[in-house]
Amino acid sequence: MKGRTLRRHFRESFKSLGRNGWMTFASISAVTVTLLLVGVFAIIMMNLNKVADDLENDVEIRVMIEIFNDEAEMKAEEEKLIAQIENLPDVAEVVYSAKEDELEDLIHDFGDELSLFEQNNPLHNVLYVKAADPQSTADVAAQIEKLDHTYKVLYGEGKVEKLFSFLNISRNIGLVLILGLLFTAMFLISNTIRITIIARKDEIEIMKLVGATNSFVRIPFVLEGMWIGLLGSVIPIVVVSVVYYNLYHSLAPRLEGNMLELLSVTPLLYQVNALLVLIGLLIGIWGSFMSVRKFLKI
């Protein structure tokens, strides 16, 4: 294609946005509303996902080590056990905590009365194990239980499974909602664009009759769809950014130290905004492409 022709296509696509003023406005509005919903939803979902990830990552296995009478033997067995656990597949991290440290934690949490146990510490040395994938915690725990010299292996059996299935269900629901929203958006926008194109059926017919190729007819329409998608993503981006920025800065200090934490502004808004522009462009281009196709068969 010649550069002059390409310039003509760009010029035509701009002109036609202006000429079809109200239909352009309707299409852009459709994109705007949809992308606003998608943006809000994406931010909510990503934050929920973050909370879910945090909850999952808090799940760890507590391996209490058997007590030996001989200090040296115990030391050796402990080291062997740590090596064995670290060699298991799916194990991300093993942290050793001596019984003195355990007691200190208890004293810290429950009060100084417990310090009388310092003379005769009844606690076990403990290994804190994290699975590479939190969802496989139960499997890892079962494998550790089979190893020698573990006294008890605890990971909140029952509760953890419930938490995981709850998180999985809410993730799936979110995904289905977003997909549904996108599908509706595509449908809505391609219909709006189709109406603008039906209004210009004659134009396409005449172009075809004087010998325009299909791509020559199609390109200005597709470019027009692209502008509509791009323009339609402007308001959602501004609204989503401003609202989340303010929300984050008013909520984040209050949530500090809590288990709940919002995703920080910088990577999240870049990601969501890029997503919105991309979706806007794609549905604009796709909508025009599909709608104009029907009228090219002359």
Added chain:
Amino acid sequence: MIQMKNVIKKYPNGVVAANGITVNIKQGEFVYVVGPSGAGKSTFIKLMYREEKPTSGEVTVSGINLSTLKNGRVPHLRRQLGVVFQDFKLLPRLSVYENVAFAMEVIEEQPKEIRKRVMEVLELVGLKHKVRMLPSELSGGEQQRVSIARSIVNNPKVLIADEPTGNLDPETSWEIMEIFEEINRQGTTIVMATHNREIVNTIRKRVIAIEGGMIVRDEYGGDYGYEG
């Protein structure tokens, strides 16, 4: 220039609009296509610029076999043809000049060439003084002249017209015919479907009469042949 061999066109609703048409139109001819409404004139015309594909038989226009022509090559065919319609088919938002230039832009002509050629054809149809006007500001005859200018701007070998005077008063129709004759004198083949008895009987040319999808008469210098 235009050959049809045993062309049959059957529409999905069962109507047979062309029932074994065989015809040969040579370069530079001027042909009237006459016949009652619904006889198949429009289909005959549409088969030439491939708005319709024949159900069977062969259509060849300017050396291009339309029966085997791929969809992607249709623009190649259309660039060798000019088509004029009863309802003009002008773009209402474009000026006279833009409407004509449109046909050249679409085939990616040089801007310099476009300016020169558009003014040339607008002079030929006598509308050089109205280039900035919109179609809605013109009379029917003037609109048809714009549409003729558009159809010949790319120097087609064949000009196909489907009842070009159908919406025009008699006087204007004569003006349009003068333009067609001038175009024909310059060597362009013209095929014109018409209902206009006066024109056919006065400007004597080859007449092809179609009835029931078949050619019932084909004579040089013939008359219209149907009672008004």
